[in-house]
Amino acid sequence: MxxxxxxxxxxxxxxxxxxxxxxxxxxxxxxxxxxxxxxxxxxxxQMAPSKDVLAESTTELDISALEPGQSIKAVFRKQPVFVRNLTPAEIDAANAVDPGDLRDSQSLADRTIEGHENILVVMGVCTHLGCVPLGAAEGENKGEFGGYFCPCHGSHYDTAARIRKGPAPSNLEVPDYSFTSDTTIVIG
Amino acid sequence: MSFPWAKQYEPTNPVMKFMDEKLPLPRLVYNAVGAGYPVPRNLSYMWNFGVLAGFCLVLQIVTGVVLAMHYAANSGVAFDSIEHIMRDVNWGWAIRYAHANGASAFFAVIYLHIFRGFYYSSYKAPREMIWLLGVVIYLLMMATGFMGYVLPWGQMSFWGAKVITGLFGAIPVVGEPLQVWLLGGYAPDNAALNRFFSLHFMLPFVIAGVVILHIWALHIPGSSNPTGVEVKSESDTVPFHPYYTAKDGFGLGVFLLIYCAFLFFMPNALGHPDNYIPANPLSTPAHIVPEWYYWPFYAILRAFTFDFILPAKLWGVLAMFAAILVWFFLPWLDKSPVRSGNYRPLFRKFFWVLVADMALLFYLGGAPAEEPYVMISQIATAYYFLHFLVILPLLSSFERPDPLPFSITEAVLGSDDKAALKDGAGSAA
Missing domain, CATH: 1.20.5 (Single alpha-helices involved in coiled-coils or other helix-helix interfaces)
Incomplete structure (x- = not known):
């Protein structure tokens, strides 16, 4: 230098x-x-969701044919969503538990929309590691608490889809949704 | 080899010492583009284009890998996936335009690099291998660029694929089956598109490999310089870093300004509107031309319109390939012992005639296939081969070169005695 x-x-x-x-x-x-x-x-x-993926972010469902005790599986953001018309017995079972005793304390009312307490909308994605729980279709194992059961690692959800037993840390997620009429819901 | 006065890598930091012992990667960088690589002190900006070409290769690989994350190589959806990239993918438009204009930038830089080599006879001993590898890189680039242009599956993509694979159809006896084999069908379709995508993804890494050999071969004799006089003593050189990292950095800045002007203000200036029409095997665009960087060779291809012993089609193909393959023989065609065009008055004149001839071929390759363009193409093609096969070999016997400077230092400072490093410890003279 x-x-x-x-x-x-x-x-x-x-x-x-x-x-x-x-x-x-x-x-x-x-x-x-x-x-x-x-x-x-x-x-x-560029690796984040592209505009066409983001455009798929709402799902409209007609639930007029959903009888009490029945469930349907729909797709929201490429993931399953469970819509269940709860029977009075299932609602009673859910309300019989003190939310304070639960791992993720929420009441059924916290997880439904006022005036439609019998319609439970949750993501069909186990909060443990993301498997699809059983219980939405006829004849499937609903677990020990009559709600949903994840076969991957044995998480049991109750009739309000709250975690009751097994490794999952929290209740099945309730997505943002609203009723646009008495029989139509829009998720997302 | 490096010059005896090259600085040695001596790490002081314990981590770097550890690294140097186990895997001397920092040493490699230091000796390749650091202070350990002595470079002639008189390199002009024409010596920037190697680094710029390397930058373009990296740019193309990075943007290309990103595009491959969103592109679908299927003739049913390829065109739509390009529009998906342009409209839906975050920054997709910028990345695709960066890749498309990056290809043009790469070729522009390479042409300047090649013509620098022509003017300063960079291909002469002891640098023949660097030149030969460079021609290989250029051929690989042409193949890669062509296959990349097919991927959007627009009209120009499709008909480009058809015409270029048709070149192989001109080869006697095996031509037709060869073309069908290359395409995996009788016309470009899904099979061709898929293999072109696969090869377009792979070839840049082959290019990167040959580039490493090119640089390796360069580091044996060291860089040439505008006088063509070899390095004699330490005062003829400066360390690559910081002198040429700074000079290349400045050149890179200028390059990026021009590149970004295209990228952001006229991204489609070098493309063809027809390629925004989905491929249609039943309708050829009225005026079909390749990308601009193939134009000179396309003009040579089209210059042969008459049968002479062999069919015209075959002549065109042979001439087009020969136009590039002749570069392989350049180190032995040009017999003059003087390298630099600066000291060869007659050669210099013919060099500029060649530049004009190439510029004309560029223009003609993009012009429609009609008179007078065809006849001018024939004359320009004839001159092109005349230059390399007749003029260049004969020039050295007629030409009286200008006197060469004794050394690079003398060319720069007027005398070796004025050098700050005179009587340097490592003088090789």
Whole structure:
């Protein structure tokens, strides 16, 4: 490297020891680094859900044919969603438990919409590791508490789809939904 | 080989010492593009294009891998998946335009790199192998670029695939079965699209491999320089870092400005509107041309319109391939012992005539296949081969080169005695 004693290659050093070249170097590298970092944004962002995937984020369901005791499986964001018309016995069973005693304390009323307490809408995704629990179709194992049973690792959900036994940490998730009429719900 | 005065890598940090002992990767980088690689002190901006080409290769691989995450290589959905990338995928438009314009940028940079090689005779001993590997890289790039252009499965994609594989159909006896084999059918369809996608994904990594050989071969004699005079002593060189990292960095900045002007303000300027029409095997676009970077060779292909012993179709194909293959023989066709065009007055004139001839072929390759373009193509093609096969070998016997400087230092400073490093410890002279 050049030394300051060599006249041909001398560099101007200010009194505080800072060279002009130091400033230019820091400025140039900073601009390059900023540009490089900004380039990462599209490369990362492109892996996030695309607009056509996001456009599939609502599901409309007609539940007029759903009799008490019956369930239907629908698809919401490419995942199963269970809609169950609870029988009075199932509602009583759910209300008979003190939510305070549960792992994830919620009452049936917390998990349904006022005026439609018999319609239970939950994601069919076990909160343990994401398997689809049994119990929505006729003849399937509903578990020890008459709700849903996950065959992967043995989580039992009750009639309000609350976790009662097994490894799952929380109740089956209730997605955002609303009634657009007495017999139509929109999820998402 | 490196020059004896090259700086040695001496790590002080214990982590780097550990690394150097177990896997001397930092040492490799230090000796390849760091202070351990002495480079002629007089390299002009024409020496930027190797680094820029390397940047383009990385750019194409990164954007290409991303596009492959969203593209579907199936003739039923390929075109729609491109529109999906353009409209639905986050930043998909930017990444696809970056890839499409990146291909053009890559070829632009490579053409300047190649013509730098022509002018300064970079292909001459002891750098023949660098040149040969470079021609291999260029051929791989042409194959990769062509197959990439087929993937959107638009009209130009489809008819490009049909026409280019048709070239192989010109080969006597085996031509027709070969074309059917290449396509996996009688016309481009799903089989062709799938294999083109597979190969388009793989070939860039083959290119990267040959690039490593190209750089390896370069580091044996070291970089050439605008005088063509070999490095003699330490005062002829400067360390690659920081001198040429800074110079290449500046060049990269200028390159990115031009590239981004295309990317953000005219992303379709170099493309064809016809490729936004889905492939239709029953209708050929009125004016079918390849991408601009193939135009000179496309002009040569079309220049042969008459049968002469062999059919015209075969002549065109042979000439087109020969136009590139002749570059392989360049180190032995050009016999002049002087490398740089700066000291070869006659060669310099013919070099610029060749540039004009190539520019003309570029124009003609994009022009419609009608007169007067066909006749001009024939003349330009004839001159192209005349330059390489007749003019270049004969030039050295007629030409009186200008006197060469004694050394790079003398060319730069006027005399070796003015060098700050004169009588350097490692003088090889």
């Amino acid at each position: 050049a030394t300051t004693t060599d006249t041909a290659n001398s560099e101007v050093v200010a009194e505080d020891g800072v060279r002009r070249r130091d400033f230019i170097e820091i400025a140039a590298v900073s601009v390059a680094a900023t540009g490089g970092l900004i380039t990462i944004l599209p490369l990362v962002s």
